[in-house]
Amino acid sequence: MRAVFGIDVSKASSEVAIVINGEKVHGYSITNDVIGFSRLLEDLKTVHNPEIVFEATGVYSRRLQAFLEDNDYAYTRLNPLAAKKQLDSLRVRKTDKIDAEKLAQSQFVLNRKPTYIQEEVYQELRDLSRFYQNLTEDIVRTKNRLHKVLQVTFPEIETLLSAPTGEQYWNLVMSFPSKDYVLALNASELENSVRLSTSKRISDxxxxxxxxxxxxLAKQSYCAVKKTSPIIEEVRYDAEELLRLSNRRQAVLDDMVALAQPLPEYDILLSIPGIAETTATSTIGELGDIRRFQSANQINAFIGIDLRHYESGNFLAKEHITKRGNPYARKILFKCIHNMASASHTNPCHIAEFYAKRKRQSQATSTKPHTIAAMHRLIRTIHYLITHNKQYDYHSTQSQ
Structure with missing residues (x-):
């Protein structure tokens, strides 16, 4: 007897369809909580080696996934796009109940393999990576807000340091949101404020x-608002928020590094020129256990840089990447290529050389096609090094 549980997961509830030997025997709705999962567990225990199929629905399916793993049940988690392609031909009407039944019935035809369950550390790294990306987005938005209000109060302070960012700059902005706060102090008091603006040692x-x-800068500045204006408080708030977000992001990065360091792929990734600890930990977090991919092409599809090919008669469309995969991983690896190109002057890398060669040969003004091609080569390199447990060696790439 072969029993398949098809589960269509929604935000607060899920539809369960139980199909035995191709025939539906039961269907019901459960809540995505302890009560609902307890009922599902009772039914799972009544059959031997049940097959469980559900579609990944982002954060909503995480609780079901955790419940199944906690109770040692194997499951097949489908990519939403793959599920749509597999079930479209079977659907006459679309409802949650029908979707659950079709997920179960199609398992008898497609015989999908159970999903590879990664170690918990990879899921934790992914959650931290997403947290890190969200904090980065918050920092960018707050920087833009701070720049906007500073144009009203004290835009000249943005030129004080080499770059308008960092702990010292934000502390100075909090202390001097307009020129009035600078001119109100004498030289000795100003020097003391500057010295206290950074936790690093600074020379006299x-x-x-x-x-x-x-x-x-204060003498040449013209403030558009009075000292009592609420915009002054907004400047201070944005600078304080940037300092808080920056410290929180660094704490998240430290947690990521602590989790990733015991993994063998961490040192392997760091051995590739242009990849530092932030990129290495984020790459592991987004790609997970790379050993579960049988080829580099599977990773290409996972992050969405596989090419879309369309040909009909004499018409051949220009190929573009699908962008159907993990956008966070795609963004990380995209930036990584440019970091490798910048570091290639002191740390040679065959991927950076390939990128430079393709850039010279191409007539296109955009560097995106060259970057995508270099990303594919980087993915092939990462997959080979990790699956063979080797560190990067530039000289060995030249002998091949």
């Missing part, structure tokens, strides 16, 4: 230069 000469520059 550097403090003196920053103080003089700050005074000069």
């Amino acid at each position: 000469k550097r403090v003196s230069n920053l103080t003089e520059n700050l005074q000069d």
Whole structure:
């Protein structure tokens, strides 16, 4: 007897269809909580080696997945696009109940393999990676807000340091949101504020230069609002928020590094020129256990850089990447290629050389096609090194 449980997962509830030897014997709705999962567990225990099929629905299916893993049940988690393609031909009408039944019935035809269950550390790294990306997005938005309000109060302060970012800059903005706060202090008081603006050691000469520059900028600035304006408080709030977000993001990165360091692929990724700890931990978090991919092409499809090919008669469309995979991993690896190209002057890498060669040969003004091609080569390299447990060696790439 072969029993298949098809489960269509929604936000708060799920539809369950039980199909035995191709015939539906039962169907019901459960809530996605302890009560609902307890009822599902009772039915699972009544059959030997049940097959469980459900569609990944982002955060909504995470609880069902955790329940099945906690109770040692294998399951098949379908990519939403794959599920749509597999079930479209079978659907006459679409409802949650019908979807659950079709998921179960199609299992008898397709015989899908159980989903590879990764170690818990990979899921934790992925959650931390998403947290890190969200904090980065918050920092970018808050930087834009701070820049906007500073144009009203004290835009010149953005030129005080080499870049308008970082702990020292944000502390200075909090202390001096407009020129009035600079001009109200004497040189000694200003030097003390500059010295306290950073937790790093700073020389007296550097403090003196920053103080003089700050005074000069304040003298030439024209503030569009009064000292009592709410915009002054908004400047301080944005600077304080940036400092808080930056510290929180660093704490998340430290947690990611602590989790990733014991994994063998961490040192392997760091051995590739242009990949530092942030990129290495984020790559592991988004790609997970790379050993579960049988080829580099599967990783290409997973992150959405596989090519879309369309040909009909004499017409051949220009190929484009599908962009159907993990956008976070695609973004990380995209930036990684440019980091490798920048680092290639001191740390040679065959991937950076390939990128530069394709860029010289192409007539296209955009660097995107060259970057995508280099990403594919990087993925092939990562997959080979990790599956063979080898570190990157530039000289061995030249002998091949």
